[in-house]
Amino acid sequence: MTDEPDELAALREEIDRLDERIADLVAERVDAAEAVADVKSRAGRDLVDEDREAVVEDHHASLFEERGLDPADGRELAEFLIDVALEEEREVAGRS
Numbered sequence: 001m002t003d004e005p006d007e008l009a010a011l012r013e014e015i016d017r018l019d020e021r022i023a024d025l026v027a028e029r030v031d032a033a034e035a036v037a038d039v040k041s042r043a044g045r046d047l048v049d050e051d052r053e054a055v056v057e058d059h060h061a062s063l064f065e066e067r068g069l070d071p072a073d074g075r076e077l078a079e080f081l082i083d084v085a086l087e088e089e090r091e092v093a094g095r096s
Contacts, residue, residue: 029081030088037089047089053082 040047057078064074 026081026084030085033085033088034092036085037092040089041093047086047093053078056082 037047057075060074060078060081061071062074064077065071
C-alpha cells in the first residue's frame with residue numbers, strides 16, 4: 001500500500017488553503033473597488049473606464065506570462081475581476 005491517498009489529501013488541503021487566500025484577496029480587491037466607486041461618484045465620473053480596464057488586462061496577461069502561464073488566462077481573470085468590481089461599484093454608486 002502506498003501513501004498516495006495521504007499525499008493526495010495533503011495536496012488537496014493545500015489547494016483549499018490557496019483558494020481561501022484567493023477569496024480573501026478578491027474580497028480585498030472588491031473593498032478597494034468600492035472606494036474607487038465612491039471617489040468616482042463624488043467626482044461625477046463614469047464607473048466604466050475602458051482605458052483602465054485595458055491596462056489591468058494587459059498587466060494580468062504580463063503577470064501570467066512572467067510565471068509561465070497562458071497570458072490569455074490572465075486576461076480572462078482580469079475580465080472576471082473587473083466584472084466583480086464593477087458590480088460592487090454600481091451598488092456603491094447607487095447608495096450615494
